[in-house]
Amino acid sequence: MKDFDSKWQVSVAHARRVPARETAAPFGFASRVVARGIAPEPMGLEFLVERLTLRLLTGALAFLALCAALEVPHLRDTQPLQPGVENAVAQILWSL
Secondary structure, three states, X not given: OOOHHHHHHHHHHHHHHOOOOOOOOOOOHHHHHHHHHHOOOOOOHHHHHHHHHHHHHHHHXXXXXXXXXXXXXXXXXXXXXXXXXXXXXXXXXHHO
16 A cells, blocks of 8 residues: 555556547447336236246255155165055955
C-alpha cells in the first residue's frame, strides 16, 4: 500500500494510451432486452413440473445407488434364503 499512488498513476497512463473504441450497443440489443423483460414467466403445473423434475430424478438415483450399495455384499451368495425358509410357507399351508 506504500506505493499505491505510483501504481495508480502508471495504470491511469496505460489507460489513457488505449485507443478509443465504439461504445454503441449492437443492433437490436434494446429490443432483445425489452422482449426478455416482457416475456411471461411460466406458471402453473408446467412450471412446478419443470422445477421439481431434476430434484426428483436426483433423489431417485440416490435411492437406487443406496439400494445397490446395500445389495453388493450379497451378490456372491449362492443361496440367498435359508433352507428352512423355503419350505416354511408350504408347511404352514399344509398344517391348515
